[in-house]
Amino acid sequence: MTIISNKLTSHVVVGVGKASDLRTYLPATLDSHLVNQAILQAKQTAFTGKLGEAVTLHLAKDKGFITLILVGVCGHTGTVNAFRELGAFVADYCKNFKPEAVSFCIHGVISTDLSDEMQTTQFLFGFSQAVYNLENDQNVHINLPMPKEVHILGGSKTLVNFLQNNLLPILKGSEFSRMLANTPPNLMMPEHFLKHCKDELEPLGVTVSCLDHNDLESEQMNLLLAVGKGSVHKPKLIVLEWKNNKKSNPIALVGKGLMFDSGGYCVKPGAGQYSMKLDMTGAASIAGAMKTIALQNIDLPIVAVIAAAENSIHSDAYCPDDILHAHSGHTVEIIDTDAEGRLALADALSYTVKYFDPRCIIDAATLTYAAIVIMGSYYIPFCSNNDQLAADLEEAGRISGDLAWRAPFAPQEYLESHIADLKNVGKVFYPHVKGSSGHACGSGIGATFLQNFIPEDTPWAHLDLIGASVEWKNGSLRAYRHSHSGENVALLVTYLQGVATKE
Numbered sequence: 001m002t003i004i005s006n007k008l009t010s011h012v013v014v015g016v017g018k019a020s021d022l023r024t025y026l027p028a029t030l031d032s033h034l035v036n037q038a039i040l041q042a043k044q045t046a047f048t049g050k051l052g053e054a055v056t057l058h059l060a061k062d063k064g065f066i067t068l069i070l071v072g073v074c075g076h077t078g079t080v081n082a083f084r085e086l087g088a089f090v091a092d093y094c095k096n097f098k099p100e101a102v103s104f105c106i107h108g109v110i111s112t113d114l115s116d117e118m119q120t121t122q123f124l125f126g127f128s129q130a131v132y133n134l135e136n137d138q139n140v141h142i143n144l145p146m147p148k149e150v151h152i153l154g155g156s157k158t159l160v161n162f163l164q165n166n167l168l169p170i171l172k173g174s175e176f177s178r179m180l181a182n183t184p185p186n187l188m189m190p191e192h193f194l195k196h197c198k199d200e201l202e203p204l205g206v207t208v209s210c211l212d213h214n215d216l217e218s219e220q221m222n223l224l225l226a227v228g229k230g231s232v233h234k235p236k237l238i239v240l241e242w243k244n245n246k247k248s249n250p251i252a253l254v255g256k257g258l259m260f261d262s263g264g265y266c267v268k269p270g271a272g273q274y275s276m277k278l279d280m281t282g283a284a285s286i287a288g289a290m291k292t293i294a295l296q297n298i299d300l301p302i303v304a305v306i307a308a309a310e311n312s313i314h315s316d317a318y319c320p321d322d323i324l325h326a327h328s329g330h331t332v333e334i335i336d337t338d339a340e341g342r343l344a345l346a347d348a349l350s351y352t353v354k355y356f357d358p359r360c361i362i363d364a365a366t367l368t369y370a371a372i373v374i375m376g377s378y379y380i381p382f383c384s385n386n387d388q389l390a391a392d393l394e395e396a397g398r399i400s401g402d403l404a405w406r407a408p409f410a411p412q413e414y415l416e417s418h419i420a421d422l423k424n425v426g427k428v429f430y431p432h433v434k435g436s437s438g439h440a441c442g443s444g445i446g447a448t449f450l451q452n453f454i455p456e457d458t459p460w461a462h463l464d465l466i467g468a469s470v471e472w473k474n475g476s477l478r479a480y481r482h483s484h485s486g487e488n489v490a491l492l493v494t495y496l497q498g499v500a501t502k503e
């Protein structure tokens with residue numbers, strides 16, 4: 001998709017607040033002959049301009065037709081999510097047209113505090129999310145049927161440049177991230193993830209390297225090795241480097257890449273296993289962000305470290321009661337083999353600290369379902385040991401639309417073990433509650449566990465992102481449940497852009 005300028009194409013989408021005032025919403029580039037046809041035709045429909053309504057008109061020109069799609073915006077709340085929903089609704093409505101080029105006239109017609117840039121960005125983000133899924137719901141191969149050209153009617157040159165230089169690279173990163181996360185697990189194991197990173201990122205100037213099973217053994221990364229021990233697809237630590245020229249300490253992104261999570265011996269029930277291909281969404285989001293970073297040529301040394309493994313069952317797999325020796329030297333008592341993401345991440349974090357000495361670390365993981373309990377799908381909850389980093393991430397959330405909210409850590413004593421330095425899940429508080437694992441502060445406990453592997457003076461944030469990454473939302477985006485939404489890429493990239501600008 002390319003955002004060209006403000007040309008009137010054969011398919012035009014116009015936001016309308018009140019059908020009786022249609023003339024005021026129509027783009028100035030429509031000549032009076034076409035405007036009169038539109039008003040006449042619209043009167044013969046039941047279209048009023050209410051949110052959720054849309055109507056297609058065919059306007060005759062000298063040569064051919066213009067397909068004019070009127071979309072109701074009366075009742076639109078003007079929030080980021082409402083703009084994404086509207087974009088998804090339009091995509092859904094347009095699915096039968098599949099236009100090669102489309103012109104939008106949406107910004108400026110809805111009462112909102114958001115800038116024109118933000119309105120259009122969020123609308124097009126929702127549009128691209130929905131178009132993607134409509135086409136690829138049933139398919140293994142991802143091939144986006146986005147319109148080749150998008151025009152913003154009434155859009156200034158600044159707006160078009162902004163979308164071209166900022167939104168498009170983010171959409172491309174999100175698209176890569178979604179492909180990685182949504183590909184079925186039989187086709188996306190650690191070795192496949194590595195190959196996709198090489199194919200996609202190396203040509204853009206990202207250095208891709210990898211620690212295989214033997215390297216992980218000599219490095220004593222026993223937590224990551226244990227997590228992947230039950231799978232024939234051996235774990236890997238995948239390292240992506242951008243402008244890491246040793247002149248200054250890099251920013252590190254560390255991702256949980258559980259290609260499939262059965263729960264291991266603490267096996268998940270059948271229904272809970274469905275969609276566990278998405279347990280590598282943290283890693284996929286980071287790989288997607290690296291693509292955007294390269295496309296935007298962000299002037300900052302960045303290292304991404306991805307712990308890639310499959311948590312499966314085998315006579316050799318790790319068990320509850322095991323004591324494992326982490327790469328950092330800590331001993332960990334395994335209580336629950338389904339709390340494997342923090343183990344894989346812990347080794348990745350201590351490896352990152354040891355070899356890259358980062359100035360700051362952000363890890364991204366679908367670590368706990370409790371993240372959805374805290375903030376649903378509208379905010380990414382995160383914990384951080386640093387106030388400035390936390391404030392910058394929340395600000396990046398506001399700018400990008402991928403909203404993030406700082407949450408508290410759980411107390412360290414919840415993780416005390418009698419026979420090791422740590423246990424891998426928290427204290428049991430309410431075992432009597434039917435259907436509950438009984439572990440309190442799930443998301444905060446995961447963060448506190450990871451904090452043990454971070455030096456006190458290294459600014460660090462842990463994003464627990466399953467709620468925002470996987471679409472659970474209502475409305476037009478509802479159809480995309482059980483697939484990665486492509487969110488998080490914009491948050492990470494916007495934060496990094498902010499750092500680069502300050503340098």
Ligand SMILES: [Zn+2]
Nearest residue numbers: 261338339340
């Ligand atoms: Zn798990």
